Amino acid sequence: MTFDLKKYINDRRRLVEEFIGRAAPKADAMPPTLHSSMRYSLEAGGKRVRPILAIAAAEAVRGGDAAGIPGLVAVASSLEFIHTYSLIHDDLPAMDNDDFRRGKPTNHKVYGEAAAILAGDALLTFAFELLSSPAYTSGMDAARRIKIIHELAYASGSMGMVGGQAVDMESEGKDIDSVTLEYIHTRKTGALIRASVRMGAIAAGANDEQLKAVTRYGEEAGLSFQIADDILDITGTKEEIGKDAGSDVEKGKKTYPAMFGLEQSKSRAMELQASAVEALSVFGGRRRAAQGDCAVYSIKEELICPEGRGTHGIS
Amino acid sequence: MTFDLKKYINDRRRLVEEFIGRAAPKADAMPPTLHSSMRYSLEAGGKRVRPILAIAAAEAVRGGDAAGIPGLVAVASSLEFIHTYSLIHDDLPAMDNDDFRRGKPTNHKVYGEAAAILAGDALLTFAFELLSSPAYTSGMDAARRIKIIHELAYASGSMGMVGGQAVDMESEGKDIDSVTLEYIHTRKTGALIRASVRMGAIAAGANDEQLKAVTRYGEEAGLSFQIADDILDITGTKEEIGKDAGSDVEKGKKTYPAMFGLEQSKSRAMELQASAVEALSVFGGRRRAAQGDCAVYSIKEELICPEGRGTHGIS
Secondary structure, three states: OEEOHHHHHHHHHHHHHHHHHHHOOOOOOOOHHHHHHHHHHHOOOOOOHHHHHHHHHHHHHHOOOOOOOOOHHHHHHHHHHHHHHHHHHHHOOOOOOOOEEOOEEOHHHHHOHHHHHHHHHHHHHHHHHHHOOOOOOOOOOHHHHHHHHHHHHHHHOOOOHHHHHHHHHHHOOOOOOHHHHHHHHHHHHHHHHHHHHHHHHHHOOOOHHHHHHHHHHHHHHHHHHHHHHHHHHHHOOHHHHOOOOOHHHHOOOOOHHHHHOHHHHHHHHHHHHHHHHHHHHHHOOOHHHHHHHHHHHHHHHHHHOOOOOOOEEOO | OEEOHHHHHHHHHHHHHHHHHHHOOOOOOOOHHHHHHHHHHHOOOOOOHHHHHHHHHHHHHHOOOOOOOOOHHHHHHHHHHHHHHHHHHHHOOOOOOOOEEOOEEOHHHHHOHHHHHHHHHHHHHHHHHHHOOOOOOOOOOHHHHHHHHHHHHHHHOOOOHHHHHHHHHHHOOOOOOHHHHHHHHHHHHHHHHHHHHHHHHHHOOOOHHHHHHHHHHHHHHHHHHHHHHHHHHHHOOHHHHOOOOOHHHHOOOOOHHHHHOHHHHHHHHHHHHHHHHHHHHHHOOOHHHHHHHHHHHHHHHHHHOOOOOOOEEOO
């Protein structure tokens, strides 16, 4: 039996996008401009990496089948609302001042700055509305829901994603050391990746050992992804990265390649990735789990090695 | 026995401020600039109206004593984190572009625009961290916590506070009708006032009748408060309102007095206030409840009639 990675990812992406389309406020609901701007960014063609990771982690814990976990897709999708808000705010003139995102004009270029700030605020808030919603997540155990809400809040807040972005902004054009660079990477992107797999695992009822395993996976794969992103900023084409290459360097942002060189950055990314996958060996004894595990790291591999490793054989 | 309103408010305000001081991230915790800017606005001298209303509503439901409700002060304080974030974002150059708030320079004037956007994002997120925190709210029933989280998320989001601000921004300098004006008022300020009393009541285990009563109170007193705020913008001194008088008018904002005249606005505010208090009669049969009820509406009265009605006799 071979594992069709593309199909695996596409199936879950469709599930998440169908859910977001249904759960997000309709574009014509009052106030329509706000809701249109929220949907503009939600539907701007994200890869849905975080939601797919959450589902894959739940599948790893359950041994391959997560369809019966109540509220799992809502939990997974809440991550995309947070991620989308963070992109809108990061792109603002006062922040990274980006005109394009995934090849499309950024939210504030289309709707104006005030509307973009508010769309971000509303998307952030909506993530928590979803996780506490009687309509979408009430089938879950209440204590588990609280844990999931706390995971998301902590990971996105001042000690997590927002903290990473704050230090990144402060560091622009300054000489920073490798400790600060790693702080930025592990918070700005890493915290939410880590939360993704943890939230999926908690929704699936993971035990301590399993939660620890996906946590290590999330931390290492997340940092690996961020280094890969830095590499792509230098070596990628505009099509691959959805914006002009070299934009980090141009803004005086410190990146892994700028600090350690391209080759060393590549091998660090691959090392972290291998170690992340190693962490998942805890699920290895169970045959049906293999599919989930494989998927968890494959999503990252697809991003890190765009040439891909093709399909993964599961015996 | 007379009821000392000032003392009542001050006692609860102290409780809330002590809690916020303890629970909010320390100013020297990494990243220090972000945390300092969060604390700058948290400690800028707010009246803590929303948290006090939440506690007062819980007291009304419990018949005067709310000290034993686990997590109540955390629930009440979460409202202040949301309120504070909304002020920071509203003051931004892309929004209302205000340099002063409560007589002090606004967050972005002190820390810069990027930091102010991030401080707002982090404060918003922290409200939900608090409500799901094992340290501060774990004594509460989990299902009740979920309900409270949903109240706050819905009231602050695109159908509530953010929606009201979005329509307010779009309406600047335009001719709007009274329906739109009421939409703005009931969402931008009203939604969070309504949520304040509801969250407190839910934390106290309110039954349907009690929840309905505080909801009507919250809606009517909230709108009354907003009309009073519009009136103060015209008649108040800089000391009373913490910024230049007439700033709404100057920005082309539509207000109640601008639409209906000063006298009619005043009587509408007083009517709403009377009706709001009337809604609380459901608690009237219980003697100990009277103190809570009295406090609930008195806080508003202090704001609406700055000259005050003095103390309220409770027989």
